[in-house]
Amino acid sequence: MLVFEFKAYGKQNQFNAVDEAIRTAKFVRNSCLRYWMDNKNVGRYDLNKYCAVLARDFPFADELNSMARQSSAERAWSAISRFYENCKKGIPGKKGYPQFQKNCRSVEYKTSGWKLAEDRKSINFIDKKGIGRLKLKGTRDLHFYQISQIKRVRLVKRADGVYVQFCVDVERKENTEPSGTTIGLDMGLKEYYTDSKGITVENPRFLIQGEKVLKRSGRRVSRKVRGSKNRAKARQILGKRHLKISRQRKDHAVKLARCVISSNDVVAYEDLRIKNMVKNHCLAKSINDASWYQFRIWLEYFGKVFGKITVAVNPQYTSQECSKCGEIVKKTLSTRTHVCKCGCVMNRDFNAARNILRRGLGTAGHVGTFGQEPSNALGELTSTVVGEILPQQVDS
Incomplete structure (x- = not known):
């Protein structure tokens, strides 16, 4: 499934209709969630049937297309099913109980x-919301794809306008000549990553670079009167x-991941748990700014596209263990040079x-790598669902 995004242009009343359609979709999603909370043994198809009840009871819900209402119900069921899966897996802590959507x-x-x-070059929305042609x-x-291949159409509102996304049912494959090279990547904050050949990539630090402008824009918002038009403009x-x-982060991750995958046949990287790492409040800001997870997602995606092997390995003791003799050399985070008694001295x-x-x-292509069984030797399965992050969904 590929996602193509286009900027939408229209009149102000059309964009107001888009806002109304989004609010209706939120209402249907939250109503389905409330229906699930108040009734036992409610399944996915029960929520789809409940959409017809909402359309009958609320005229503004009936104005939205019936399949758009079902898509909102599917969003509610997605949150519910994720909660069920977390309970079955016995994940410690919060299980992600479904919440009502505010924004x-x-x-x-x-x-x-x-x-x-x-x-x-234009699309016409023909439901009763009055969006019209954009x-x-x-x-x-x-033009390369048939209309029947377009399975979903999304209207997405962002700070700089409204966008239309087309979800096209097509499998992307690219053939490249084998390079015969392998590479291991160690993610970091000083350098974005250091590979097994000693090559480093600079950390762009996009948030740090734009922080001065962000703070100034935030102060302008706080100085405006709540509810005024000037405050709305400042927020925009x-x-x-x-x-x-x-x-900027997404563009950097996509280009870098494509370059790494196309240049190597096997790519090994750390299976980092970002959610646990950001609990360190001293490093949380820098870790989020580096967006390691987004880079990993695109590595796995391009691994599937180019037919390359991607392997997520356990990062435990990779910095402490000597790569020459295997001896464990304890070192703090501030120690940037690895010095072993075997005579090995190199960058950490x-x-x-x-x-x-x-x-x-040692694990590529073997059955049972990290508790999963790969279906083939190419595109090693990892703990991340490949294909969920497409040109946008990264935020998403």
């Missing part, structure tokens, strides 16, 4: 409620600043990258 920024249509123009502007060409400007940083991250590569080559 919703998108509405999703399925195969009805919209009609794409023959030139693929012009599309983007770099992708939809602040949102655009954050959106720019988010796009370079030593860790070599250990990661050795562990990755």
Whole structure:
């Protein structure tokens, strides 16, 4: 499934109709969640049937396309099923009990409620919300795909406008010549990563670079009167600043991951638990700014596309273990040089990258790697669901 995104252009009353459609989708989602809370043994199809009840009782819900209402019900069921899975797995701590949505920024249509123009440069939403025809502007060409291949159409509202996303049912595959090289990656904060060849990539630190502008924009918002138009304008400007940083991170992760995958046949990287790492309040800001998880997602995605092997290894003791003799050398986070009694002296991250590569080559292609059974030798299965993060969904 590929996701193509286009900027939508229209009149103000059309964008107001988009806002109304998004609010209706949020209402349907929250209503389905309340229905599940108040009744026992409610399943996925029961929520879809409940959408018809909402359309009968609330006229504004009936104005939204029926399949768009079902998509909102599916969003509610997605949160419910994730809660059930966490309970079955026995995850310690909070299990992610479904919550009512406060801020919703998108509405999703399925195969009805919209009609794409023959030139693929505009789309017409034909439900009763009155959105009408929106012009599309983007770099992708939809002429390569049939209308029947478009399974979902989303209207997404962001700080700089409204976007239309097309979910196209097609499998992406690219053929490349084998390079015959392998690589291990050690993620860091000083350098973005250090590979097993000793090559380092600089950490861009997009948030640190734009923090001065963000703080200034935040102060302007706080000085405005609540509920005024000037405050709304200041909030929009602040949102655009954050959106720019988010796009910079994504662009960096996509280009870097593609370069790494296309240049190597086997890529081993750390199976980091970012959720636990950010509990360190001294490093949480820098860890989130580095966006290691997004880089990992795109590594796994391009591994599937190019048919390369990607292996997530346990990062435990990769920095302490000597890559030459295997001896454990204790060191603090401030110690940046690995010195072993066997005579091995090298950079700490370079030593860790070599250990990661050795562990990755020892587990690649074997059944039972990290509790999972790969279906084939290419595109090693990891704990991350490949394909969930497509050009946007990273935030998402």
